[in-house]
Amino acid sequence: MQEERLPLGVAARLSRYLQILTQTKKSGKRTISSQTLSEYSSVNPTQIRRDLSAFGKFGKRGVGYNVDYLIGRIKEILHTSGQHNLALMGSGNLGVAIATSRIFADHGFDIAALFDTDTVKIGHPVGRLVVQPLSEVAETVRQKNIIVGVLAVPPAAAQAAANLLINSGVRIIFNYSEALVDAPPGVAIHSMSPAGELLYALYFYLT
Amino acid sequence: MQEERLPLGVAARLSRYLQILTQTKKSGKRTISSQTLSEYSSVNPTQIRRDLSAFGKFGKRGVGYNVDYLIGRIKEILHTSGQHNLALMGSGNLGVAIATSRIFADHGFDIAALFDTDTVKIGHPVGRLVVQPLSEVAETVRQKNIIVGVLAVPPAAAQAAANLLINSGVRIIFNYSEALVDAPPGVAIHSMSPAGELLYALYFYLT
Numbered sequence: 405m406q407e408e409r410l411p412l413g414v415a416a417r418l419s420r421y422l423q424i425l426t427q428t429k430k431s432g433k434r435t436i437s438s439q440t441l442s443e444y445s446s447v448n449p450t451q452i453r454r455d456l457s458a459f460g461k462f463g464k465r466g467v468g469y470n471v472d473y474l475i476g477r478i479k480e481i482l483h484t485s486g487q488h489n490l491a492l493m494g495s496g497n498l499g500v501a502i503a504t505s506r507i508f509a510d511h512g513f514d515i516a517a518l519f520d521t522d523t524v525k526i527g528h529p530v531g532r533l534v535v536q537p538l539s540e541v542a543e544t545v546r547q548k549n550i551i552v553g554v555l556a557v558p559p560a561a562a563q564a565a566a567n568l569l570i571n572s573g574v575r576i577i578f579n580y581s582e583a584l585v586d587a588p589p590g591v592a593i594h595s596m597s598p599a600g601e602l603l604y605a606l607y608f609y610l611t
Numbered sequence: 612m613q614e615e616r617l618p619l620g621v622a623a624r625l626s627r628y629l630q631i632l633t634q635t636k637k638s639g640k641r642t643i644s645s646q647t648l649s650e651y652s653s654v655n656p657t658q659i660r661r662d663l664s665a666f667g668k669f670g671k672r673g674v675g676y677n678v679d680y681l682i683g684r685i686k687e688i689l690h691t692s693g694q695h696n697l698a699l700m701g702s703g704n705l706g707v708a709i710a711t712s713r714i715f716a717d718h719g720f721d722i723a724a725l726f727d728t729d730t731v732k733i734g735h736p737v738g739r740l741v742v743q744p745l746s747e748v749a750e751t752v753r754q755k756n757i758i759v760g761v762l763a764v765p766p767a768a769a770q771a772a773a774n775l776l777i778n779s780g781v782r783i784i785f786n787y788s789e790a791l792v793d794a795p796p797g798v799a800i801h802s803m804s805p806a807g808e809l810l811y812a813l814y815f816y817l818t
Binding site for chain 1: 766
């Protein structure tokens with residue numbers, strides 16, 4: 405049976421709730437109110453209650469939502485209960501910061517490979533990974549069933565790194581570089597835009 | 612005369628356009644079509660044309676928008692033509708990556724100070740900054756008129772670092788740590804949520 409896809413907005417909000425719930429769980433809290441979830445997600449509490457009530461009866465009035473239960477249910481709804489492998493391009497300061505943080509691991513994304521062009525870095529360990537040369541991207545992506553690529557490379561190297569991943573079968577690219585990256589249809593590019601978000605925050609501060 | 616504030620959505624989209632236009636300019640292009648702007652921003656072309664036409668006649672049919680002119684106009688509309696100072700908390704891998712990239716500088720945000728608790732790092736240069744101790748936050752924020760703080764610290768240190776900035780007068784916090792951070796009313800917290808965006812991208816890949 406083909407399930408119906410969630411609307412874009414609902415999927416985006418559920419993903420955000422899931423991330424916040426996972427952080428809440430790590431901080432040791434077992435319940436969360438829609439008000440608190442609202443403060444962390446910038447989604448209004450009415451919208452949150454509506455989103456969650458569409459999938460069954462979750463919350464208890466005055467007690468809030470059970471964090472564990474809600475994490476399990478949203479993972480089911482988003483089909484993201486599994487473990488997914490990710491390739492990281494670039495072992496500079498940003499690449500090392502990503503490779504050694506739990507920012508992806510806590511959400512079921514395992515950094516399965518780390519690549520760089522720098523022959524001084526290739527072969528050296530970063531956390532539990534060893535830096536590999538670009539010549540091994542295609543084979544590693546295939547062997548480890550990698551579907552997500554993360555670009556932590558200088559702007560001038562971003563498009564080539566993206567092309568290499570895409571040609572190897574990667575279908576989701578997470579772009580941390582400052583360059584604009586093009587991709588063929590069927591490949592999703594997500595560019596981090598901290599400066600854009602900062603300009604937006606500043607506007608409301610200044611006006 | 613008090614100008615009317617832009618609606619939230621418009622301000623967010625204009626900020627995003629501005630960021631993409633700045634990157635387009637750096638890549639040497641002088642014009643951009645609403646179609647191209649749409650591909651990079653994930654905003655549909657009709658919405659883009661509507662957003663921009665509300666502020667005057669920008670585009671030329673078949674030629675696209677003049678990048679320089681559009682950057683200037685959006686900066687005027689967003690009141691972000693000036694230079695704004697930013698304090699960076701944390702000089703680990705992520706902090707150094709931020710301090711040495713142009714990701715904020717290209718948009719008028721100058722990283723004016725870098726702080727860390729690590730006595731080994733304090734006093735040492737990172738790019739054109741020197742790592743300062745936390746005891747200097749309040750004085751530096753006041754002297755340099757810093758209104759934005761960026762958290763590149765471990766999760767356990769995030770709330771204390773945020774509190775220190777807020778108590779010193781910072782009103783916009785950009786949270787790169789994985790921790791949830793609370794703030795009093797009047798202070799905007801923007802948390803980067805790469806894992807949340809990845810979960811969202813994955814949903815559409817898997818379904």
